[in-house]
Amino acid sequence: MSQYETAKQLIVQTAQQLVHKGFLMATGGNISVRIRGQESFAITPSNFDYMKMTMDDVCVLDFDLNPLEGKLKPSVEAAMHGTIYQVRGDVNAVVHTHQVYASALTLIKAPIPSLFDEQARFLGRSVDIIPYAPSGTGMLKNAIAKHVKNHNNAFMMQNHGALVFGHDMERAVQNVEILEKCSLAYLLAICSERKVSKIPLAVREIAFAKLRKDQKKVGAGNFETGGE
Secondary structure (H helix, E strand, O other): OOOOHHHHHHHHHHHHHHHHHOOOOOOOOEEEEEOOOOOEEEEOEOOOOHHHOOHHHOEEEEOOOOEEEOOOOEOOOHHHHHHHHHHOOOOOEEEEEOOHHHHHHHHOOOOEOOOOHHHHHHOOOOEEEEOOOOOOOHHHHHHHHHHHHHOOOEEEEOOOEEEEEEOOHHHHHHHHHHHHHHHHHHHHHHHHOOOOOOOOHHHHHHHHHHHHHHHHHHHOOOOOOOOO
């Protein structure tokens, strides 16, 4: 039995769950989870049908992208995931999707301000746009490393898609869903051509402070992060 079996099983289950929910389509996007107690992570393979994926297809890499387990080529975005885990000690799961409404906002370079309490509590002060860089490149990895230091848990990559974090995989999936709700609501509000209201600044800061408190607990190892 592989020491990585639990993490690999979680990757397969989550990928197929996100396909059923409509957030992953074809072979686009990628998912990873940090391996507890190691400088390594499990990640989806490159260009592989999620509905045909098994645990044996999942790749395990160290932070230098050296393969630890798995015969397939890892996602082309593996370096991006590894960088996030190094920069953000509070992040234990990363989901990158091409979900439709968030992707639409990347095309018009429209960051999402604080529209809802739930958004500020779990995604952060805003959902910012990370400037365009080609997929799988050092330019994209470096841009992401720079932007994610603001402690938000959701970002949109210009002309690309969404990047969402969680202290565990369940939270990351929930954050994907929150992001798509906010993206659709914001798009509809923009189309109305009326002024878009935001939650009060004080409420946003209180909600974000709760998120930061959770993140610090995770970073210190004092927060239950679930089964990977």
